[in-house]
Amino acid sequence: MHYDEAKFAEYFSDAPADLDIAQLDMARIPRHISCIMDGNGRWATARGLARTEGHKAGIVSLREVITAAVRLGVDVLSAYAFSTENWNRPQHEVNVLMHLFAKTFIDELPLLKRENVRVMFLGDISALPERTRKVFEYGLEACRDHTGMTLALAVNYGGRAEIARAARSIARLVQKGDLDVDAIDESCVANQLYTAGLPDPELVVRTSGEMRVSNYLLWQIAYSEFYITDTYWPDFDRWELVRAILAYQGRDRRFGGLSKTN
């Protein structure tokens, strides 16, 4: 995605003393950055607040990361907001999250419009409470003409559920006679995933120090670089994002081959 040098410089002026923005290689910004937004609850608990206050604070971070990603010229920003396993949380927390998702989408429409952000959902949106689903449909319609960075929000998303769903779609195509079994290859599977048409994430960021994938983008992360920070999601900001990209740019991506220096 095209990046506006002047807007970039303005948004990333005033960097912390230990961070040198000039180190960023703008020609090697990941096309797709994905965030596992974790640690909202612990952020709140550490402050003596209700866990749900952490979710509210997490929205502020997401807003900043969206703007930062646009300024950096990222093509796709994806974010894990609610997993298929998060239904196991107390009903009150689930209710607050569903309410917050809907409210945030409406509140942030001006930002999404100003920054020309395309929005899509990864996951089974049809199973969400009706009000949340309706607001999502309304918001998607409002963003329909946007042509800039893609924001892919994973809500009621599970990597295993996604792969099982793709298997069902493929089986249906075969059953109808529209697909030959021998034509089922990797791109055929990829085309049946929620992320069809998106590049795989080059960089996956997980906040709050957890060293696990938690059923996220299982197929798509085959060769993603991981950046795990102890920072809780509500404390994650544009500078943390730059640190993640700098770490990514320092990695030797081999894809099973040999390093370029070998």
Ligand code: IPE
């Ligand atoms: C991530 O923060 C947000 C969601 C999963 C919805 P958590 O709510 O998982 O926060 P912790 O991990 O309990 O601190």
Ligand code: IPE
């Ligand atoms: C992963 O975080 C899901 C989201 C960030 C939405 P969790 O907090 O649900 O993951 P676990 O339970 O610690 O693995």
Ligand code: MG
């Ligand atoms: Mg968590």
